[in-house]
Amino acid sequence: xxxATSNADIQPRSSTDKLLDQSFSRLTLVCAFSVAAVLVWIAxxxxxxxxxxxxxxxxxxxxxxxxxxxxxxxxxxxMIYGTLVSSxxxxxxxxxxxxxxxxxxxxxxxxxxxxxxxxxLIELLAAIPSIIYGFWGIFVVIPFLKGIGTWLHQYLGWxxxxxxxxxxxxxxxxxxxxxxxxxxxxxxxxxxALASLPSDLRSGAYSVGSTRWQTIFKILIxxxxxxxxxxxxxxxxxxxxxxxAVTLVIGNSNDLNFSLLAPANTISSxxxxxxxxATGLQKSSLMYAALVLFAITLIVNIWALIxxxxxxx
Amino acid sequence: xxxxxxxxxxxxxxxxxxxxxxxxxxxxxAKGSEPNVTLIGSGATFPAPLYQRWFSEYNKQKPAIQVxxxxxxxxxxxxxxxxxxxxxxxxxxxxxxxxxxKVKQGVVLLPMTAGTIVIGYNVPDQKTGLxxxxxxxxxxxxxxxxxxxxxAIAKVNPDAKLPDLPIIVVHRSEGSGTxxxxxxxxxxxxxxxxxxxxDGKAVDWPTGVGGRGNEGVAALVQQIAGAIGYIEYGYAxxxxxxxxNLENKSGQYVEPNTESALKALxxxxxxxxxxxFITDPEGEGVYPLVTYTWIMAQKQYEDKVKAKTxxxxxxxxxxxxxxxxxxxxxxxxxQQTVEKVKAALAKIQA
Numbered sequence: 278x279x280x281a282t283s284n285a286d287i288q289p290r291s292s293t294d295k296l297l298d299q300s301f302s303r304l305t306l307v308c309a310f311s312v313a314a315v316l317v318w319i320a321x322x323x324x325x326x327x328x329x330x331x332x333x334x335x336x337x338x339x340x341x342x343x344x345x346x347x348x349x350x351x352x353x354x355x356m357i358y359g360t361l362v363s364s365x366x367x368x369x370x371x372x373x374x375x376x377x378x379x380x381x382x383x384x385x386x387x388x389x390x391x392x393x394x395x396x397x398l399i400e401l402l403a404a405i406p407s408i409i410y411g412f413w414g415i416f417v418v419i420p421f422l423k424g425i426g427t428w429l430h431q432y433l434g435w436x437x438x439x440x441x442x443x444x445x446x447x448x449x450x451x452x453x454x455x456x457x458x459x460x461x462x463x464x465x466x467x468x469x470a471l472a473s474l475p476s477d478l479r480s481g482a483y484s485v486g487s488t489r490w491q492t493i494f495k496i497l498i499x500x501x502x503x504x505x506x507x508x509x510x511x512x513x514x515x516x517x518x519x520x521x522a523v524t525l526v527i528g529n530s531n532d533l534n535f536s537l538l539a540p541a542n543t544i545s546s547x548x549x550x551x552x553x554x555a556t557g558l559q560k561s562s563l564m565y566a567a568l569v570l571f572a573i574t575l576i577v578n579i580w581a582l583i584x585x586x587x588x589x590x
Numbered sequence: 591x592x593x594x595x596x597x598x599x600x601x602x603x604x605x606x607x608x609x610x611x612x613x614x615x616x617x618x619x620a621k622g623s624e625p626n627v628t629l630i631g632s633g634a635t636f637p638a639p640l641y642q643r644w645f646s647e648y649n650k651q652k653p654a655i656q657v658x659x660x661x662x663x664x665x666x667x668x669x670x671x672x673x674x675x676x677x678x679x680x681x682x683x684x685x686x687x688x689x690x691x692k693v694k695q696g697v698v699l700l701p702m703t704a705g706t707i708v709i710g711y712n713v714p715d716q717k718t719g720l721x722x723x724x725x726x727x728x729x730x731x732x733x734x735x736x737x738x739x740x741x742a743i744a745k746v747n748p749d750a751k752l753p754d755l756p757i758i759v760v761h762r763s764e765g766s767g768t769x770x771x772x773x774x775x776x777x778x779x780x781x782x783x784x785x786x787x788x789d790g791k792a793v794d795w796p797t798g799v800g801g802r803g804n805e806g807v808a809a810l811v812q813q814i815a816g817a818i819g820y821i822e823y824g825y826a827x828x829x830x831x832x833x834x835n836l837e838n839k840s841g842q843y844v845e846p847n848t849e850s851a852l853k854a855l856x857x858x859x860x861x862x863x864x865x866x867f868i869t870d871p872e873g874e875g876v877y878p879l880v881t882y883t884w885i886m887a888q889k890q891y892e893d894k895v896k897a898k899t900x901x902x903x904x905x906x907x908x909x910x911x912x913x914x915x916x917x918x919x920x921x922x923x924x925q926q927t928v929e930k931v932k933a934a935l936a937k938i939q940a
Contacts, residue, residue, distance in 0.1 A: 346765070347773075347788030415809065444758050445814045446799050529763030529800025540799040546763075550802065554665035554765025554791045 327564035344531040351562035355533040359541040364516040366452025379467035403461035411525030414454040443538040446528035459512035470504020503585040510581035520545040544570040632660040633667020633680030644911045664767040679886040682767020684865040696889030704921040706823040707879040710831035719835045721843045728780030733797030759798030760819030765791035778870040824919035839872040850877035851921040897940035
């Protein structure tokens, strides 16, 4: 075919086509904005419901350590502490493990068929409902950690972190269960980030004489850093907000206790536990707590953006 | 060719539509003889196993009538009932007057059954009735009594070999009517509890771990050596957790069972609005932790069929249904009470 005939094939687009195109682009715009609008809407509704508690307790809510519905005094510090610490434990355990498995799965240490199977199995972890993780936590993780907890308390009991004898449910089991729950997101996103790096990077590194060790840690991980950080942050987001599994294993104690072996509580676990029976100021305080959780996730995400930007520079 | 195909497809489609109409209209006719009625209720978790059993038994007898009960908690039950999203509500704490005022159609409170709250424990080698004095019970939940071999417990249990084991309190993590009844008793028997903690559906527990739901508390008590927790008897019974004999106001140690629960119910006279709380009853052989649990119905229903069905179901539950109560771990209502509740039921206009 010559150029002339193919040019003749291109016809001016009809007005209906143009209209369709335009309406499609507007539709996508509406969709994009409505996602943002839903977020704002949720924030506003939660904010309005939280207003009575905000007026009553102000910022003292963030430092108050008593949650007593009989006396109508509400403070969220124990739950804020619990939320942050349980997620931190989860990250401490999941980041090294997840990153290590991401490296193994993106490099050619293993035959491809085994790697594919492993990736599939890890992704399967994400498909397990959180209530199952909760029950697994009660019947497997808690008895398993009790021995370790007793040892920690016996030899490191002078540290405030291990100052109470383990009684079963508590911050440590919650952190461990969370770490396993966030592992798939972390691993899969980090692996994708590593695997999508251009192969030039790798061959370039080898051609200037880097060892494999140097290639992985000096070239590949820094290059995939933004992907890895976003994986970590997404998994942190899941850990902060996880409800069902946590509420089953954390012990639901609203007292502030620095020991990781003592029962604790998180914001989302508090809300799910108390919401159905709450009225008046208690309900409003739960909304306030939810708003605090909202703010924490927002701060975490902004922080992640800043880290990624700094590293890119 | 294509047109022909399309045409035949169209006629097939039309035929299908016609067929659907005929089938549905036939079914509609068949239904006409006995209309299907579905009632929706929600509320307390405490009586949920019994209610669900009742409604499924009733459904077996009258397949056209279905009652769906959601155990969402007493507070949520009252709220959903007030908003009119359910046909009836259920609560362990009877609705207060100002709550009743919010319901335009009027409210009829129906005590349907009574339940015993037991103190379950997990002490190695202590399989039967450990005795707990009033003071010991209060101090344990305040976190003041920390070891099972404490003299306060050992003194009243001279024959028991009590281990040097820390006491771990297990309570409900969510708000609950069971908690409200239990903390009311604690406030009565311990002035310190009343002052420091108070009573309510969710309180600021001085010590211990929280389990979700009666079943959550039961699971934790079974799992943790040295644990003690309060559980609705209906949930404790199938798990065979050892339960404590509690000291009542008259200074007797009483085992929780149907007889001692009925004695407790007898101490309080049901007023005309059928709302009564039995807190710390006094008398011979009275078990101190017993409560009625209520179903809330509207005085007037827009749908007369629903009103009629509700009355039928509740009447059945109050008569035939009571025979299932004991087996499920609840207290069958005394005949006198049943008559009173039936009289209240008659107030619903159908």
